[in-house]
Amino acid sequence: MVQSNRRPSSDRYDTVIAGAGPAGIMAAREAAARGTVLLVEASRLPRNKSCGGMLHEHTQEFITPFGPVPDDIVLEPRHVDFRYHDWDRRIAKPTSVRFLNVDRPGFDRWLLGALPDDVELVEGCPLDAFAQDERGVRAILRVDGEPLGIVCENLVGADGARSMIRRALGIGSVATYVTLQDWLCLDGKLEPYFDCIYMRGVGDSFAYGYVVPKGDRAIVGSVFYPRTRRPHQKHDQVVRILRNALPQLGPRVDREAWVALSVRSRTDVVPGEGRVLLAGEAGGFMSPTSGEGISYALRSGALAGRAVAVSSPDEALGVFAASSMPLQRDIRRKLRWLPVMESEFGKYLGGMTPTSIVSAMTKGL
Ligand SMILES: Cc1cc2nc3c(=O)[nH]c(=O)nc-3n(C[C@H](O)[C@H](O)[C@H](O)COP(=O)(O)OP(=O)(O)OC[C@H]3O[C@@H](n4cnc5c(N)ncnc54)[C@H](O)[C@@H]3O)c2cc1C
Incomplete structure (x- = not known):
């Protein structure tokens, strides 16, 4: 090296x-x-780099010529499938979009x-x-x-x-999204999913949240639209809501605050x-x-x-x-x-669409 x-x-x-x-x-x-x-x-x-460490199929394909990803940087569960949640309507749509689950610094x-x-x-x-x-x-x-x-x-x-x-x-x-990511100890197993969560109670500035198991830890992340005020308080609210539903989420060991591009125009x-x-x-x-x-x-x-x-x-x-x-x-x-996905109508439609179609569409997005 x-x-x-x-x-x-x-x-x-x-x-x-x-x-x-x-x-x-x-x-x-x-x-x-x-x-x-x-x-x-x-x-x-x-x-x-604050990151979910989820390697999309395109990434997995790109790195194939470099040889196998070493086992010591792959976390349990090795693969997680993307699952879309409309939290308020209690709708979950698992997809077949599969990510390799890695330790990002590694x-x-x-x-x-x-x-x-x-x-x-x-x-x-x-x-x-x-x-x-x-x-x-x-x-x-x-x-x-x-x-x-x-x-x-x-x-x-x-x-x-x-x-x-x-x-x-x-x-x-x-413009950049404001991202907050908590690393939590895991008291028990989470399902092998990269859960992407829409919920309305956090306010219009909340784009989405996510939960991913990472070995003996889990990430709970929130993505807020640019110029969101008091993102930490709002993220605390997201974590509280998710903890109520997922008792496996244990004490927090770290919180990362970062930014991610919000590409809006060609x-x-x-x-x-x-x-x-x-x-x-x-x-x-x-x-x-x-x-x-x-x-x-x-x-x-x-x-x-x-x-x-x-x-x-x-x-x-x-x-x-x-x-x-x-x-x-x-x-x-x-x-x-993007406008469809972010609209209330789009989210409603996502919940109503058969899982196989949501899965196929997620492949292209
Ligand atoms: C919370 C969060 C979660 C994410 N999760 C995922 C995920 O699960 N999967 C996924 O595919 N993507 C994810 N992303 C996006 C992904 O992390 C980035 O898109 C990716 O890292 C971009 O790579 P890059 O090389 O362009 O920039 P970066 O990885 O940001 O690297 C830029 C580097 O430039 C250095 N630098 C900055 N300024 C200077 C300077 N003036 N001189 C020299 N060096 C400089 C920085 O220190 C940094 O090391 C996530 C992003 C965030 C914020």
Whole structure:
């Protein structure tokens, strides 16, 4: 596995990638075919990304060439099926959409193992600023609290939902959901489902909640629309309601507060500008309907890295924009369903529709 360093060994690279999440790791892996690659990560590794750690079938398919996912990062139950709940009407619709249940920090560590040895990885090193012109990109990194200038042919912004690189390009940021996730001890077994829950009593700002068994723990999560006030109080309410129905949910060991992209428009997806490419959540690559982001990050990251590897620095963005078109189309298609899914009518319809049809539709969303 690639060793991470505390500072870059050079001041000049072919490609610099900011963010060592799934998008950045895949971009670095592919871009290494062209030449020198520096992958900088703002956090210390292993980083902890608040996440359900549910690997969608698309993710499972994407990672197949990397070999089997090691058993020590797969949690019990190994697979969970997506189940839709209309809580107030006591309707549950199990589907055949099956997720691999992993420990997210362990998964990210395993992905880092897919990097070729010649990728230089520097942790605790945020990219603070950059400027581009026809000769390339000049970037300022923060190393041990001090600014350090480097130059590169292409920069890949894979810096997540609150991408500084996207904002600096002036192409507008994407609104974000507020997410809260409690890790609870489990006193007994939960059914092997990834339960997605709609309930009305929490108010209009509540998008949905979820419960997933994770080994001897369970996650109870809430997703709130952007600018929700007092999300912690509302999440407490969700947890209280779920505890009443699920006595297996034991004491809380941790609470994570994070954000996730709320993709609302086709213009939220932007592959970059000039010599700067945007991958993963930074580029708006995420499912608008399911909150599933890992497969989009992996796929868009790999495409961005491949574009850099096969084209000249000036042409890389055009190649990436074209190769990511199927992903962009998939996001647009899902966007058409979003208003229906979020409406009272859509939720009512979901409850009334035969389970086999809900299952088939969930496959495409
Ligand atoms: C609560 C929650 C639950 C979720 N559950 C699931 C799930 O079960 N399944 C699923 O598929 N998706 C899930 N997602 C979405 C998924 O986690 C993300 O879509 C995915 O991690 C995006 O990958 P990424 O590489 O684009 O960004 P990230 O994984 O966010 O990685 C970005 C990296 O960039 C680094 N960074 C930021 N700024 C800089 C900078 N200036 N310089 C250098 N580095 C920087 C960050 O430290 C971070 O490590 C969930 C999201 C949330 C919030």
